[in-house]
Amino acid sequence: MALFDLLGRRWAMGVVWTLSEQGPCTFRELEAACETISPAVLNTRLKELRAAGLVVKQEDGYAVSKLGREIHTHLLPLSATARRWATWVRRNADPGEA
Template structure:
């Protein structure tokens, strides 16, 4: 599976609108988790894999390859992975969704409807 990129057809969009390409990239299993775990700083392959609930090595390699190709992650000379400026910006953009999800979980737990 190729890395989703704006301007090229992606899942859900034949035109490859940037938002649809981003949703395709981040909608792939484990992609957001990798991004989220790297928000605290660089990690090597094994520590990152452990932070991601010991996902399979092959899936992690595939997702890292896609995230590297999409330029939201880069590899340091010491082989650790870290977010690029675009990756950090993506994480910041997810903060409101993370906050909403906490309110959503609390509402579901309390049985609130409004």
């Protein structure tokens, strides 16, 4: 449950996902890749993810650790399901609620 708590925090999965997909990034590169993340939130998430062993600091920036890559691998099937769910939500949205 602790892992779900960590990954459920705002932008935590996004940071792991971005570093897994793009490779090592500097703070500024990661901030740009995540687009709407604030520097304060990014700094906090990086500290938390580093403390949890999912992200490491290298000479060329931040990168996912071996454990972070393993988590990303397990999240990949959820990505396809999430896309199908998002399509379902769009099709079934109540126009009165928009």
